[in-house]
Amino acid sequence: MAKRIADAAGMQAVRAWAAGGAGRSETATAVRYALQALSDRAPGKSVEVRVPPFGAVQAVEGPGHTRGTPSNVIETDADTWLQVATGALSWADAAAGGRVRASGQRADLSGWVPLIRA
Numbered sequence: 826m827a828k829r830i831a832d833a834a835g836m837q838a839v840r841a842w843a844a845g846g847a848g849r850s851e852t853a854t855a856v857r858y859a860l861q862a863l864s865d866r867a868p869g870k871s872v873e874v875r876v877p878p879f880g881a882v883q884a885v886e887g888p889g890h891t892r893g894t895p896s897n898v899i900e901t902d903a904d905t906w907l908q909v910a911t912g913a914l915s916w917a918d919a920a921a922g923g924r925v926r927a928s929g930q931r932a933d934l935s936g937w938v939p940l941i942r943a
Contacts, residue, residue: 830858836941842907843943853879856903859910862940871931875900887931897929912939 835858841847842855856879863874864882871887873895883895901909905924908914916935919925927933 830854830861834858835861839907839911839941839943843911843913852903852907855907856880859907859940862910863934863937866940867937872897872899872929872934874906874934876903876906879903885931885937895929897931899925899927899932899934901925909934909938910940911943913943 834854838847838851838854838858841851847855856876860874860876860880860882864884867884867886869886870883872885873881873883875881875898877900885897901919901924905914905919909916909919909925914924916925916933916938920927920933
């Protein structure tokens with residue numbers, strides 16, 4: 826991730842998204858803020874979490890990767906990521922409902938979410 830998002834700006838974007846009034850820019854900020862929160866809470870490089878087109882982060886302690894496609898990848902859309910990150914949707918329900926694509930033994934965020942409260 827590039828520039829760090831301040832807590833006030835990140836939470837403002839998350840609240841706007843939760844209220845249903847976030848535009849593309851606010852949604853992008855909310856997604857990036859939640860990814861930042863994950864990397865703060867679970868530092869490491871063993872799992873890559875992707876939320877296209879807004880961002881991606883490597884997190885969770887363990888063996889990392891340096892080239893090619895990582896062995897532990899989670900990918901989802903912005904709304905699902907924010908629902909999981911805020912606790913509006915459990916990781917188990919998102920995974921069981923096919924709302925996240927997860928591959929690899931470490932591609933499970935159930936121990937790390939929710940990250941923030943809207």
